[in-house]
Amino acid sequence: MIEDNYTDDTIVETLVKSFFKGSLPGFPEDFIKAMSWDKQERFLKQTIHSPLFxxxxGSLKLSRLFFKKLIxxxxxxxxxxxDIYKYLCSIMENDADKFSYRHYLIDNSLNSILTIKETKNMVLNGTTGLRTWEAAFMLSDWALSNKEVFANKSILExxxxxxxxxxxxxxxxNVKSVVMTDFHEEVLETLNSNVKINFLSSEVEQNIDSTFYKNDEKCIGVMKLDWNDTKNLPQNLSPDIIIGADIVYDPSIFQPLTTVFQHFHKKNKDVEIxxxxxxxxAATFDGFLRNLEISNINHIELPLKQSEHIQWDENLVRCFLKINKD
Ligand SMILES: C[S@@+](CC[C@H](N)C(=O)[O-])C[C@H]1O[C@@H](n2cnc3c(N)ncnc32)[C@H](O)[C@@H]1O
Structure with a gap:
């Protein structure tokens, strides 16, 4: 019986969550029978009629698939x-869907949504940087399970x-600061948009190659940093922790990346990466590990077993490294 598993509120909430996750699982007949007009209206209010949405x-393509299946x-x-029919008709016509907003539920909670402007394309305008990759979910998930590592620390991505x-x-x-870096202009622009969407700052400091958003609690920076431009690595930054998700894929950048690690290690010998x-x-990735070894940079693999706070694909072959100089 539906009453055993769902209350009126959880029926709506379950559907809202599956909308934000971008999938509509097969629901039992009882669930659908309980989706009265009134509950459909509450669902719409929390999704396509919400101020956030x-x-x-969100992505028109995903919305189209979702609403077709729902009907x-x-x-x-x-x-x-x-309004479900009306909305579907309105989005059937529009195909300009290169960028959209994704609303990620952290800890599967509707009170903890991270809104990210991104594309679903693997490559757009010559870069892989305009979408979120699985390794980003893995690293973020690990961070949420190990918050103490980041407490009061300055982080560089x-x-x-x-x-x-x-x-x-x-x-x-509970970090002191996070400075997110990249080298592609459109990626940096999108990164700035995403900081503005998700972080309420009271002060913005704009420089040539960086922007800092500050409030009473913390500071978030967006900065241009090109691993290949080793002569111009920032001299005024000395992070406690460096992070990177899905940055090891191109053998030509293994040495420049290693040089970046060494640069920040000189600034802070205790920096954790x-x-x-x-x-x-596998051969490409081994090449990266070999490069670390010949540069006398130690690394250990940390376990990354299953999703806890953020969903990621556990079937993927993956590696989570902690790198330190000594
Ligand atoms: C596969 S994407 C990963 C993006 C993000 N970390 C994630 O996991 O969703 C690789 C990123 O590395 C950046 N990148 C590639 N070469 C770079 C370089 N030489 N200097 C700085 N960033 C670079 C790209 O612009 C892109 O944003």
């Missing part, structure tokens, strides 16, 4: 809410992309 609309589920048992990891850590770990990777090619 109106301001930052398919509901029609045999329910009068489908007019390399190859931050659209900022999922840096922003999750900035919002949920955490790198999360999805291993697409």
């Amino acid at each position: 109106k301001k930052y609309p 398919e589920f509901l029609e045999p048992y329910q009068e489908v809410h007019d 390399l190859g931050a992309g659209v900022g999922f990891t840096g922003l999750t850590i900035a919002k949920h770990c 955490y790198i999360a990777s999805v291993i697409r090619n």
Whole structure:
């Protein structure tokens, strides 16, 4: 019986969560029978009619798939809410969907949403940096399970992309500061947009190659840092922790990346470096490890067994490294 598993509130909440996750699982018949007009209206109010979604609309493609499936589920048992049909018609016409907003539920909670402007394309405008990759979910998940590592620390992120990891850590770990870096102009622009969406700052400091957003509690920075431009690495930064998600894939940058590690190790000999990777090619990844070894940089692999706070694909071959100089 539906009453055994769901209350009126949890029916709506379950559907809202599956909307934000971008999937509509097969629900039992009883669940659909309980999705009355009134509950459909509450669902719409918390999703497409919410101020968040109106301001930052999600992917039209995902919304189309979701609402088509929802109508398919509901029609045999329910009068489908007019606004569901209206919304579907309105988005059927528009295909300009290169960028959209994704609303990630941290800890599966509707009170803890991270909104990220990104694309679903693997490569857009010549960069892989305009979407969130699985390694970013893995690293963020690990951080949320190990918050003490980040407490009162200054964090520097390399190859931050659209900022999922840096922003999750900035919002949920009690850090002093997080500086997210990348080198691609459009990636940096998107990163700045995502900081503005998710972080309420009272002061913004704009420099040539960086922007700092500050409030009473912490500081978030967005900065241009190119691993290949080793002569211009920032001299005024000495992070306690360096993080990077999915930055180990191109053999030509292994040496520059190693040089970046060495640069920051000179600034702070205790700097800790955490790198999360999805291993697409074992030989390439071994090349990175060999590069560390010949540069006398130690590394250990930390266990990354299963998703806890943020969902990631546990079937992927992966490696989570802690790197330190001595
Ligand atoms: C696969 S994406 C990963 C993005 C993000 N960390 C994530 O996991 O979602 C790789 C990132 O590394 C950045 N990158 C590549 N080469 C770089 C370089 N030479 N200097 C700085 N960033 C670089 C790209 O711009 C891109 O944002």
